[in-house]
Amino acid sequence: MKISIFEDYDQLSIHVAEALLKVVLEKPDAVLCLATGETPIGTYAQVVEQARVGEVDFSKVRFVALDEWVGVPPENSGSCHFFLHKHLFEPLSINPKQVYLFDGMAKNIENECRLMDDHIAKLGGIDFMIVGIGMNGHIGFNEPGIPEDRYAHVVDLDEMTQSVGQKYFEQETILKQGITLGMQHLMEAKSVMVIANGSKKSAIVAQAIEAPISTQLPASLLRKHRDSMFFIDAAAASRLSKIKP
Numbered sequence: 001m002k003i004s005i006f007e008d009y010d011q012l013s014i015h016v017a018e019a020l021l022k023v024v025l026e027k028p029d030a031v032l033c034l035a036t037g038e039t040p041i042g043t044y045a046q047v048v049e050q051a052r053v054g055e056v057d058f059s060k061v062r063f064v065a066l067d068e069w070v071g072v073p074p075e076n077s078g079s080c081h082f083f084l085h086k087h088l089f090e091p092l093s094i095n096p097k098q099v100y101l102f103d104g105m106a107k108n109i110e111n112e113c114r115l116m117d118d119h120i121a122k123l124g125g126i127d128f129m130i131v132g133i134g135m136n137g138h139i140g141f142n143e144p145g146i147p148e149d150r151y152a153h154v155v156d157l158d159e160m161t162q163s164v165g166q167k168y169f170e171q172e173t174i175l176k177q178g179i180t181l182g183m184q185h186l187m188e189a190k191s192v193m194v195i196a197n198g199s200k201k202s203a204i205v206a207q208a209i210e211a212p213i214s215t216q217l218p219a220s221l222l223r224k225h226r227d228s229m230f231f232i233d234a235a236a237a238s239r240l241s242k243i244k245p
C-alpha cells in the first residue's frame with residue numbers, strides 16, 4: 001500500500017485527478033468506479049477542466065457505480081446518481097451507454113445487485129477505483145463488520161452513515177439502506193485509491209492505516225490489496241504516528 005500526503009485539498013485534488021487521467025490515457029476504454037461525496041468534488045472539477053482543454057478523451061471509458069441510497073430516486077440531488085451526472089457525466093458529455101449505475105428505486109433490489117455483478121464481470125473487472133472513507137471507516141457502503149467476500153449487496157446503514165449522509169440532502173431524508181459494490185469487488189479491482197481530506201478524517205485515516213486490519217474497519221482491508229493507495233492531505237494525515245506530513 002502506497003501513502004501520498006499533499007499540502008492541502010487543492011493539491012490532493014490535482015494529484016488524484018492526474019492519476020485518474022493517467023489511467024484513461026493509458027487505457028482509453030478503462031472501467032472506472034468513482035465515489036460520490038464531498039471529498040472527490042475538487043478532483044472531478046480538475047478532471048473536467050483537463051478534458052475541456054482536450055488533454056484526455058473520455059468517449060470510450062466505462063463507468064460503474066460504487067453505491068446508492070436505497071429508496072432515493074435519481075432526480076434527488078442527494079443521490080449518487082445525481083452527483084455523478086452533475087460533476088462528471090454531463091460536463092464530460094459522457095454517453096449514457098458508457099454508464100451503469102445502481103437503481104436505488106429498483107423493486108427487486110437483490111436482483112439489482114446481481115445485475116451489477118454480471119455487468120462488471122462482462123466488462124472484465126474494474127481498472128481503477130477512487131473511494132472516500134466514511135467517518136466510521138466505511139468504503140462505499142461497506143459498513144463496519146461486513147464480510148470481506150461480498151460482491152454487490154444491500155446493507156442496513158450504520159447510524160453514523162444515516163446521520164452524516166444528511167449533509168448531501170436539501171431536506172431531511174430517511175436513509176435506512178444502501179446498495180453497494182462489495183469488498184470483493186474492491187479487492188479484485190486492478191487499482192484502488194482511497195482519498196481523504198481535512199482534520200475531521202484524521203482519526204479514522206490513522207486507524208485505517210495503522211490499526212490492525214479488521215472487517216470492523218473496512219478501509220483497513222485495502223492494505224491487503226496488491227495495488228492500493230491512500231492519497232490524503234496533511235490535515236487528514238495529522239494523526240499518523242509513523243509518517244509525518
Ligand code: F6R
Binds near residue numbers: 036040066132134138
Ligand atoms: C460515496 C461513498 C461513501 C463516501 C464516504 C466519504 O459514494 O461511497 O463511502 O465516499 O462516506 O464521504 P465524504 O467524501 O462526503 O466525506
